[in-house]
Amino acid sequence: MTDQHGVSVVRRPGGTLSDEDGLATLLAAYHLRTEAEKGRAVADVDGLPDRYRAEISDPRTAFADDVVLVALSGGAPVGCLVVTAPADGRSEIKRLWTAPEFRGRGIASDLLGAALAHAAESGAGAVRLSVWKWRTGAVALYERFGFTVTESWDDRDQLVCMERSV
Structure with missing residues (x-):
């Protein structure tokens, strides 16, 4: 657990998630914003693709083999990140x-740092991720943490794939 500026990052194995952890709300906001940025805005979670609705409705099952990091401020969830178990020496x-009202406080950096530490502890030799090209702030954050653009493993247009050693 880290604690900076009144925010703590807690690590939860996916299979231990509960309805009270607030992850579903964070995931819903993430997916709704992403669909809007892709030009496919939907009114609510029911309009999201099935795989995203499954994450929101049952994160315990969706992330059963993963570790979920949740940033808390005053006990309220304000950020999240999922780290997959290593496969072929890599975590994702x-x-x-x-949450938009908590941006600019280093929460994403705290989550990312905790994710990299977890990946190293789990034996991963590298960590990869994908990010939408238009999310320039996120790309810059990843670059500050040593991620570099790599060959794409995903054929979706405007998706940038990045990787770094742990």
Whole structure:
């Protein structure tokens, strides 16, 4: 657990998630914003693709083999990040999100630092991630943490794939 500026980052194995951890709300905000940025805004969670709705409705199952980091401020969830278990020597970072009203406080950096530490402890030799090209702030954050653009493993247009050694 880290604690900076009144925010703590807690590590939860995916299979131990509960309805009270606030992850579903954070994931819903993440996916709704992403769809809007892609030009496919939907009114609510029911309009999201099935795989995203599954994460929101049952994060315990969706991330059963992963570790979820949740940033808390005063006990309230304000950010999240998912780290997959290492496969072929690599972990993957997914779903980095900070509630808009909490941005600019280093929460994403805290989550990312905790994710890299977890990946190293788990035996991963590298960590990869994908990010939408238009999320320039996120790309810059990843670059500050040593991630570099790598060959894409995902054929979605405007998706940038990045990786770094642990």
